[in-house]
Amino acid sequence: MLELKNVCFEIESEKGKIKIINDISLTLDDGKFVVITGPNGSGKSTLAKLIMGIEKPTSGQILLDGTDITNMSINERANLGIGYAFQQPPRFKGMTVRALLSLAHGSELPEHECCTYLTNVGLCSKDYLNREVDTGLSGGEVKRIEIATLMARELKLAIYDEPEAGIDLWSFAMLVDSFKAISKNKHESVIIISHQERIMKLADEIVILENGKIKKQGAQEELFSAILSELQNECDFGRDKEE
Amino acid sequence: MINNELNKLDSGLLDIIADFDQTSVGAYNVRKNGQSVQRSSTENVTITSKTDKAGIDIFIKPGTKNETIYIPVIITESGVEEMVYNDFFIGEDSDVLIVAGCGIHNCGDQKSEHNGVHTFHIGKNARIKYVEKHYGDGDGNGERIMNPQTKIFMDENSHCEMETVQIKGVDSTVRENTAALKAGATLILTERMMTHGDQTANSDVLISLDGEGASARVISRTVAKDNSVQVFYPKVIGNSACKAHVQCDSIIMDNAKVRSIPEISANHPDAQLVHEAAIGKIAGEQLIKLMTLGLNEEQAEEVILQDFLR
Numbered sequence: 001m002l003e004l005k006n007v008c009f010e011i012e013s014e015k016g017k018i019k020i021i022n023d024i025s026l027t028l029d030d031g032k033f034v035v036i037t038g039p040n041g042s043g044k045s046t047l048a049k050l051i052m053g054i055e056k057p058t059s060g061q062i063l064l065d066g067t068d069i070t071n072m073s074i075n076e077r078a079n080l081g082i083g084y085a086f087q088q089p090p091r092f093k094g095m096t097v098r099a100l101l102s103l104a105h106g107s108e109l110p111e112h113e114c115c116t117y118l119t120n121v122g123l124c125s126k127d128y129l130n131r132e133v134d135t136g137l138s139g140g141e142v143k144r145i146e147i148a149t150l151m152a153r154e155l156k157l158a159i160y161d162e163p164e165a166g167i168d169l170w171s172f173a174m175l176v177d178s179f180k181a182i183s184k185n186k187h188e189s190v191i192i193i194s195h196q197e198r199i200m201k202l203a204d205e206i207v208i209l210e211n212g213k214i215k216k217q218g219a220q221e222e223l224f225s226a227i228l229s230e231l232q233n234e235c236d237f238g239r240d241k242e243e
Numbered sequence: 244m245i246n247n248e249l250n251k252l253d254s255g256l257l258d259i260i261a262d263f264d265q266t267s268v269g270a271y272n273v274r275k276n277g278q279s280v281q282r283s284s285t286e287n288v289t290i291t292s293k294t295d296k297a298g299i300d301i302f303i304k305p306g307t308k309n310e311t312i313y314i315p316v317i318i319t320e321s322g323v324e325e326m327v328y329n330d331f332f333i334g335e336d337s338d339v340l341i342v343a344g345c346g347i348h349n350c351g352d353q354k355s356e357h358n359g360v361h362t363f364h365i366g367k368n369a370r371i372k373y374v375e376k377h378y379g380d381g382d383g384n385g386e387r388i389m390n391p392q393t394k395i396f397m398d399e400n401s402h403c404e405m406e407t408v409q410i411k412g413v414d415s416t417v418r419e420n421t422a423a424l425k426a427g428a429t430l431i432l433t434e435r436m437m438t439h440g441d442q443t444a445n446s447d448v449l450i451s452l453d454g455e456g457a458s459a460r461v462i463s464r465t466v467a468k469d470n471s472v473q474v475f476y477p478k479v480i481g482n483s484a485c486k487a488h489v490q491c492d493s494i495i496m497d498n499a500k501v502r503s504i505p506e507i508s509a510n511h512p513d514a515q516l517v518h519e520a521a522i523g524k525i526a527g528e529q530l531i532k533l534m535t536l537g538l539n540e541e542q543a544e545e546v547i548l549q550d551f552l553r
Contacts, residue, residue, distance in 0.1 A: 054531055078537040090528040093492065094464070094550035103546065104536050149536070
């Protein structure tokens, strides 16, 4: 179980302190599939980075299975079973896709297992295993490999930061299927930051962030229709013509 | 009297620089402390000593396929300085692997220095792969110096892949590679280097693409740590309708200095020449990514460098 207690994250700017995350408390039960959504700049990625340890909260507490991990390093959290798929993954010259997947897995991965993970994200595995994760791959390819590195791990909590960004429609369908399988398995808790309807529909729970705070939180069935109607009401463009 | 026996230290060095041991199959010549100590020729590959200077001639018969030739050099005594000339005559249509390498173990206070000039005459349609590793160790104050030169003459439609690796322990190195390519010849030159401490490394490459359809790729990946200094000067000249790509990438750390000066020069309107050069430190994002996989910062750095130099 993941618990966030009154977590705040501030940064210094020319205009003084800015609260990126403003007093967020959240509990994520084991095996739950949660989608965090909200407008750009609402603090979604920062929240994910705080859970992974890439950023440290200015105040508040983060607990995993009752253990306070607030001051733990990134790798300590990783070894406790937290994983994070970057929104914009870095590239590595000389590192093959297979080596990266093996590194994620924690031991040398047999070819057929590598292939399964790559197929799950819509990549034809044979073509990719020995390619380097460098500038020779497109943004969408690197992104899908990033997602595969998380799937190759045994995790308690997997965090995906906008997995759909930069991915074409065909691969996206594949990705949704993979997330569907994960959500059915219920082995690990999953947090996905996403704006995609089809991903939101897989969730047990949806959290809407706005200005660093939780605006709404609840079961997918309740919140999903509310989000859609809210979005439709927000945009007045073209409405005059119909009236 | 020359001691022709190879001891444990020798075997260790030979294994590091050339994956060579007594069971290796193929023609070989092992040079130790300035003398040829072991040699074997095969039906297709003949190795003979030069009569006018130090070094050997290696004759590979036309049509020789799938043979490996080992020519490792080791220096285990302090104060050895040598200048060696090895000439390879590679027959037409052959396809061979040549494994060279130099290991210096210097426990004394005098410098040990190996200067080697390797000349390759590659016949028409022949293919060679040449692998060379440089390594130094030993806890003495004596410097370990290696200055390799290669001169490559490539006949029509020949192919040469050259991999040079210098990972550890060489205090000073000046490397010079030159190549001249006739029509249809292809050359791939890969250089991997890591310097540390107060080491210095200079690497000059001069490739002349003379015949139509000749092509060359130069890939240089280096890591400079501590106070070490590296200078790269790869130059490609296009004298015909030819293609070349030069890529120099360096990771710089600590107080190291790296200069990278790629030059491309075209003397023909159909010469297509490209160069890229980059120097930079390990990106923070890369370290963070690997830490999210459970590695600590030092392990993450190690993995990044290892793969970069792979």
